[in-house]
Amino acid sequence: MTNADERRSKNFRKPDSEWWHGKTYLFAYDDHLNVLLNPAFPKREGTNPHGEKDANGKMFHDEFLKVVQAKGSGWVDYMFPKSGETQPSHKWSYVKGFKHEDLTGLIGAGFFTN
Numbered sequence: 001m002t003n004a005d006e007r008r009s010k011n012f013r014k015p016d017s018e019w020w021h022g023k024t025y026l027f028a029y030d031d032h033l034n035v036l037l038n039p040a041f042p043k044r045e046g047t048n049p050h051g052e053k054d055a056n057g058k059m060f061h062d063e064f065l066k067v068v069q070a071k072g073s074g075w076v077d078y079m080f081p082k083s084g085e086t087q088p089s090h091k092w093s094y095v096k097g098f099k100h101e102d103l104t105g106l107i108g109a110g111f112f113t114n
Contacts (some may be wrong), residue, residue, distance in 0.1 A: 030105040033061055040083040054079040055088045068097040068106045
């Protein structure tokens, strides 16, 4: 990663920036479900959550990819803990596929209903 890439990367992780406001932040996966960006849970970056289930048994990461592959974009609801919490809350995320040079994947953002 170059110094310019590192500076851009830090901007994605900075709360109350154009990329992360309040409890809403961008997240990105490649087309194999490798986590490229998750500012609220940075330890997930570089991991692959394929097959992981939420509290209700929904494989929501896989669902993100299915929605993008089938429709290009769409909404997915699931149970997920808010940043700094351990108990899951109901969350809706909008995901959209992207292609940049030789990288394809999805980018999304979501909100909690409570």
